[in-house]
Amino acid sequence: MIKQHILKVGRRFSIPQEWTSRSYWRETGLAYLYILPAFAILSVFVFYPFFSAFRLSTFKWTPLTSTFTGWRNYEYIFRDKYFWRALWNTFYYVGINVPVTLFLALLVANLLNKSLRFLAFARTSYFLAYITPVVAVTMVWQWLYNWQYGLLNYFLGWFGVSLINWLGDKRFALPAVIIMSIWRFVGYEAIILLAGLQGIDKMYYEAARIDGASGFQTWRKVTIPLLTPQIFFVFVISLIGSFKVFTEIYVLFNGTPGPLKSAETLVFYIMRQGFFGTQHLGRAAAASVVLFAIIFLFTLFQLQITQKRVHYQ
Amino acid sequence: MTIRRFCVLGLALVCLFGLVAVAQGPVTITFWHAMSSRHQPNLQKLIDDFTTEYPDITVELSYQGGYGELQQKINAAVVGGNPPTIAQVYENWVTPIVEILYPIGPHMTEEEKGDIIDGLVRSNTYNGVLTTVPFNKSIMVLYYRKDLVPIPPANWQEYLDMSKALTVDTDGDGTIDQFGTGFRPAANPEQFLNFLVEAGGSILSDDWSEVTIDNSEGLRAMEYAASLAPYSLITSDYMSSAFQANQVCMFIDTSAGYYYNNQAAEAAGCEMGVARIPMGPVNQKSMIQGTNLAVFDMNQTQAQKDAAVVLARFLLRAESTVFWAQMGGYQPVTKSAYESEEWESWVETHQYQQAMSAQMLDGFSQILHPNYGDIRYVIATAFEEVMLGEASPLEGIKSLALELEYLLE
Numbered sequence: 001m002i003k004q005h006i007l008k009v010g011r012r013f014s015i016p017q018e019w020t021s022r023s024y025w026r027e028t029g030l031a032y033l034y035i036l037p038a039f040a041i042l043s044v045f046v047f048y049p050f051f052s053a054f055r056l057s058t059f060k061w062t063p064l065t066s067t068f069t070g071w072r073n074y075e076y077i078f079r080d081k082y083f084w085r086a087l088w089n090t091f092y093y094v095g096i097n098v099p100v101t102l103f104l105a106l107l108v109a110n111l112l113n114k115s116l117r118f119l120a121f122a123r124t125s126y127f128l129a130y131i132t133p134v135v136a137v138t139m140v141w142q143w144l145y146n147w148q149y150g151l152l153n154y155f156l157g158w159f160g161v162s163l164i165n166w167l168g169d170k171r172f173a174l175p176a177v178i179i180m181s182i183w184r185f186v187g188y189e190a191i192i193l194l195a196g197l198q199g200i201d202k203m204y205y206e207a208a209r210i211d212g213a214s215g216f217q218t219w220r221k222v223t224i225p226l227l228t229p230q231i232f233f234v235f236v237i238s239l240i241g242s243f244k245v246f247t248e249i250y251v252l253f254n255g256t257p258g259p260l261k262s263a264e265t266l267v268f269y270i271m272r273q274g275f276f277g278t279q280h281l282g283r284a285a286a287a288s289v290v291l292f293a294i295i296f297l298f299t300l301f302q303l304q305i306t307q308k309r310v311h312y313q
Numbered sequence: 314m315t316i317r318r319f320c321v322l323g324l325a326l327v328c329l330f331g332l333v334a335v336a337q338g339p340v341t342i343t344f345w346h347a348m349s350s351r352h353q354p355n356l357q358k359l360i361d362d363f364t365t366e367y368p369d370i371t372v373e374l375s376y377q378g379g380y381g382e383l384q385q386k387i388n389a390a391v392v393g394g395n396p397p398t399i400a401q402v403y404e405n406w407v408t409p410i411v412e413i414l415y416p417i418g419p420h421m422t423e424e425e426k427g428d429i430i431d432g433l434v435r436s437n438t439y440n441g442v443l444t445t446v447p448f449n450k451s452i453m454v455l456y457y458r459k460d461l462v463p464i465p466p467a468n469w470q471e472y473l474d475m476s477k478a479l480t481v482d483t484d485g486d487g488t489i490d491q492f493g494t495g496f497r498p499a500a501n502p503e504q505f506l507n508f509l510v511e512a513g514g515s516i517l518s519d520d521w522s523e524v525t526i527d528n529s530e531g532l533r534a535m536e537y538a539a540s541l542a543p544y545s546l547i548t549s550d551y552m553s554s555a556f557q558a559n560q561v562c563m564f565i566d567t568s569a570g571y572y573y574n575n576q577a578a579e580a581a582g583c584e585m586g587v588a589r590i591p592m593g594p595v596n597q598k599s600m601i602q603g604t605n606l607a608v609f610d611m612n613q614t615q616a617q618k619d620a621a622v623v624l625a626r627f628l629l630r631a632e633s634t635v636f637w638a639q640m641g642g643y644q645p646v647t648k649s650a651y652e653s654e655e656w657e658s659w660v661e662t663h664q665y666q667q668a669m670s671a672q673m674l675d676g677f678s679q680i681l682h683p684n685y686g687d688i689r690y691v692i693a694t695a696f697e698e699v700m701l702g703e704a705s706p707l708e709g710i711k712s713l714a715l716e717l718e719y720l721l722e
Contacts, residue, residue, distance in 0.1 A: 062409045063391040142550075148490070149558065163488055168548060170701075256499040256549040260703060261694070275385060277405075277686035 057285035073286035077273075082261060083287065086269035089174060093181075093265060094242040101182045102235060105189035110219075112190065113197045123194070126187030134184070138251035141180045142167070145252075173258035177248055185241075189234045196230030197223065228310040236302055243295050246271060266291050340616040341371040342398035342624065347383040347604075348376065348449070348641075351572075355640040363627050370620045380604070395612050399621040401448060401604040404436050404678065405685035411439045415610040418443025420622045425629060428647040436678030437605050445605040446625050447646040449637070451569035452673040453507055453599040455588045456552075458578065461562045465588035469511075469537055472591040476544035479562045495546035495561040496538075498697035502689055503600045504565055505696040508534040510600075510677050511593020516692070516717065521682050524721065527714035533594065535699055535706035542700045553577035556585075565590050567602050568669045571642050587665035589672045601676040603643065635659070644673040684720055691716040 145166035246267040257264030274284025466472035476493025514530030557577035578585035608621040631650040695713035698704040
């Protein structure tokens with residue numbers, strides 16, 4: 001019994017057969033050589049800054065001296081009411097922006113998947129919003145949102161809605177950012193979902209038709225399950241992107257976080273602490289670590305869901 | 314007698330430094346700036362004039378982006394041990410790095426130092442030494458539409474009365490279409506600082522050990538700002554946009570914005586006037602803005618530092634600062650420039666400069682506190698809360714004082 005166990009353990013730790021082959025080591029060496037350039041670039045521009053941010057979050061930084069302060073930067077941000085407000089605003093933005101954009105993108109993708117007459121034109125139009133530089137788009141929206149002369153209030157006026165001060169009223173500042181973001185990303189997400197839709201084998205639909213499934217039943221029981229890989233992909237990138245929203249706010253409110261900081265998100269808070277004339281890089285790094293932890297947890301959670309809910313053909 | 318000897322010796326040393334810089338042979342210095350495309354040709358012209366006079370000195374002008382980017386790049390360069398020879402800097406950028414700067418003042422003559430206008434000497438002096446020198450300076454003034462404001466308000470009461478009278482709902486839909494004035498509290502807290510200083514108040518004590526805003530002067534300034542709020546367009550956008558859209562009749566803004574504000578007025582089909590800011594209960598001071606020049610000691614040869622000092626002194630000359638002001642929309646920074654014939658004749662033909670010049674000679678500067686960025690931010694927060702009716706003036710001042718106390722800890 002003991003002997004058998006020893007043999008079993010010995011087998012587990014014995015040198016694999018392929019390790020003795022020279023070709024194995026040559027191929028492995030070559031493989032590492034191929035990934036070396038990418039690894040070197042990632043090390044300099046991703047891994048080093050990533051670990052450096054962790055380190056920086058425990059220091060009080062000035063250009064000439066850096067003093068180790070332990071958790072003081074974390075203590076500061078957790079005591080700062082504007083940090084909590086920024087966190088709330090970020091969740092508010094993500095919570096509305098991600099599902100609404102995804103839902104609308106699904107609708108648009110389905111529409112585009114029908115054989116429309118001007119399909120190519122429609123696809124280009126939707127994608128144009130995404131590929132136009134965000135600063136240019138935001139400046140146009142700044143005019144659309146102008147409370148006195150903006151087109152949005154003009155159209156709302158047709159339905160008897162009185163003038164809304166989109167960019168000057170704290171109640172509407174963040175919704176204004178969300179509306180613009182939805183408009184901007186619907187086309188991009190729709191194109192990805194459309195690719196998924198067009199990749200679904202026709203035989204599933206034929207089988208559903210033969211079984212007498214209605215249009216909605218087919219959509220729910222065939223289309224959506226087979227589209228889950230694309231939906232999941234869009235959901236993940238949209239969630240991560242939404243947590244990092246900054247440029248739209250910075251441009252829309254001329255470098256301020258909206259009236260009474262009503263549109264200050266976590267990345268805006270990080271930028272403000274670290275770079276807008278304040279230079280508290282330690283605090284900015286601490287807030288970045290918190291943001292990283294949030295995104296990391298969400299991604300882990302999503303991966304759990306993926307294993308259960310995403311179906312691959 | 315001894316003092317005289319010292320003066321003579323000092324002057325001789327200063328001249329010697331200048332000669333050494335020139336006699337040391339060709340030297341190249343880098344000049345980091347944040348002057349956008351509109352100002353770059355003017356800066357280049359000044360540098361060309363300088364290199365004509367000092368052919369052995371080559372100046373490499375290097376545009377670094379906006380002021381925010383410039384500060385980040387200077388800090389990164391300091392960390393990397395390779396800053397430029399000379400750069401534009403704001404007052405509070407200097408405080409944390411003052412020990413690696415090469416003070417310019419000790420290499421200037423007493424006459425040159427005494428020529429810098431009074432409001433700017435203190436804001437360039439660190440630990441009792443004139444370390445940096447003023448460069449592109451602007452001053453806050455009142456802009457107004459001449460068709461609606463025939464005579465600009467002379468004092469706080471007139472400003473309030475006129476703002477009230479000019480605030481109207483022109484189409485009768487229940488929404489105000491034209492405001493008497495306008496403020497950008499979140500973006501431009503200096504508008505409140507003007508009121509504070511005019512009321513005789515201050516943010517901190519001279520040694521930065523105490524918060525001094527929570528008193529009757531501070532409250533008076535905030536109450537006055539709040540009294541203007543109902544007749545003000547409150548926005549984060551530049552006032553020139555509202556000016557062009559006929560939404561505001563007058564506003565307080567930096568003189569560097571003259572070009573843009575005037576363009577907006579022209580687009581709106583009206584004539585723009587410029588006046589000093591309305592007189593407050595104690596004085597009529599407004600805030601001087603803009604950057605100074607700093608020479609770096611770190612990683613520079615003596616010849617480079619000397620050459621950079623020669624450049625800084627050249628840019629302080631009356632003809633240089635007058636040219637810079639005429640072409641760039643900034644204000645001259647020396648007394649001799651204001652007294653020069655060239656400037657006087659320029660002011661005669663450019664009426665708006667009369668108010669700007671008078672205001673500049675009666676201006677106050679940003680404090681040198683290293684955390685001025687934070688201080689400015691909490692002022693903006695309180696000012697905005699009061700202007701948008703989220704807090705009363707008293708609550709605004711109290712919360713501002715608390716935040717400032719917290720910053721001083």
